[in-house]
Amino acid sequence: MQAFRATGTFPNGRTVQPFTKDVVASDEVDARHRVYSFFGSRHGVNRRFVNIETVNKIEPTSSTEPAVISAFRDTHDFSTATAAEEE
Secondary structure (H helix, E strand, O other): OEEEEEEEEEEEOOEEEEEEEEEEEOOHHHHHHHHHHHHHHHHOOOHHHOEEEEEEEEOHHHOOOHHHHHHHOOOOOOHHHHHHHHO
């Protein structure tokens, strides 16, 4: 499993809301499906209305998403990332 950061837009009422979402997935296609699933369950938005512009592989330590931190806590040191953010 790898960490990915997806950016794009989705309709939120009468406006278009930009988003950045970090997910844990096996590849880029799986990451796209997880983002679609998130917006479908959390916001009730159909997949066809979610516009994913980019999906990039990231270092897990650069993420603040609890799901990413939880997935990589045994293999990566997140204490240095937290210390840098506090300073």
